[in-house]
Amino acid sequence: MLPADISSRDPREKPSYGAAFSGALIDPERATPNCVAGPNGKTATKRYNVYRNNVTVSLIEALASIYPAVQRITGAEFFRAMARFHVRANPPRSPLLFEYGRDFPDFIERYEYAQSVPWLGDVARIERAWLDCYHAADAEPLSATALGSVPADRLAKLVFLPHPAVRIVRSSFSAVSIFAANRNEEQTDQIQADDPEDALITRPAHDVVVRHLPAGGATFLTRLIEGSPLAVAVSAALEVAPIFDLSASMAGMIDAGVFTTINDGDPQ
């Protein structure tokens, strides 16, 4: 029934079509694999190119859907050319496309043709953090009441457990304003691009919210997220920003849902 050269082979042997077929998918320099053909053995160059096109275009589109503000800033043509380089050099390692493109912000910063837009990488970092926040696990944020019930003498040693969706992105540029204006499809020509801005990305209720942190806020929250007690985080914040406003920051972090629980060292 079967040709001798096939039936004599061990049927459990690992077939080799994976390497043979996929080798040229994202490498335009390589020829159409020999293992495929059209009907009656005819040439399959354009046929194989359908797969090449599907792979590259769908991955470019995956990046475009993760980084819409970056695409709005650069324009679609520039973005697709940049994304094509990235897709070919760094294809996904996971079938979960919402995990793709973690190294795209770094790639953008090194990308030769994007050097005139030095804040583009940080805008991309906020967009990547936005998507991570969107898919992160659900948790009930810490309530103001729970925090308010802590006796004053225990506040200094208070330790906070971060919400799974919280992300902080720090930028030497006005990345938060530029991100927000482009995601909302607003005018951007009035934005001063080189005021340093830090982003706080959280999901306090159902939806992702991006906030611009005040001076010292990023240091304060980063320390708390790392597990430092409140007093240590406050000192660190005051050291980098003497105008750091503790009560406003505490109110803001509750409102933003940065943390889920507190531990005041009381073993209960």
Next chain:
Amino acid sequence: MNAIIQFADSQASRLLRFPAHSIAGLAGTSLKHEHLSAILAERPAYGFFEVHAENYMGAGGPPHRALESVRRDYPISLHGVCMSIGGPQRIDVAHLGRFAALVERYEPALVSEHLAWSTHETTYFNDLLPLPYTEATLARVADHIGEVQEAIRRPILLENPSTYVLFRDSTMSETDFIRELARRSGCGLLLDVNNVFVSATNHGFSALDYLSDFPLERVGEIHLAGHAEQSDDEGERLLIDSHDGPVADAVWTLFDIVADRRGPIPTLVEWDSKIPDWSVLKAEAMAAQAILDRHAQTFVFGSTHAAR
């Protein structure tokens, strides 16, 4: 307060399971987030929704909230896109674990995957890639289906592919391969009628012959979708399974023939790119429902093919 938050233990979550909506004889659509607010506002009286499993493999957030809301009122079909069942390498056990968790969590009426592959070594290509039809691939793919079915503790429906190339190595027809695969693994089949039409056009065989050879008795779901047209190296028509437009007339005709032979089984209209308004996609599903209903009348008495 705390008691409600702690509801996540397994005993309590069993009480929160979804209603068992029947999917028998229904037409449905892909669930697109662009349509979510229109669907939730309208709450169509019947139908089902199919979701790509991978889009719900994040830990939490809005996607799960949306799917829970839809699942409360409708049967859903969980459609895996990247298990790489048709690939030469082992199934990714982490991915299979995520897939099994979704089956457990959402209790879908239908669970399906593709006769295709998308990962080689560690690279994920995000496309449904073809495989040669040989004894060796048959044995391997049957093992993969068995592994998936064991993990989710139920049979899957395996979808016939649309292809643009043939493998020089292939020793059997696609229908022989699929029939034997279903026999060995015990899986059901998802018949994508558009894929049949696309592959038949691309490879110059008769779609009707393919349907005659296809083990229709194992089909538990039908897919319909739109395709696009290009040309191959010789300038001959090459159809692309693009899911970016309405179902073609020829595909409606083939669907009518399948529904006549097989009775009213759950039928999905897919639309994944250039997504139209909800009313347009819904109208496609209603057209499919009308065909199913017409054939339901001829199958109403003593049919052995009625879907569960």
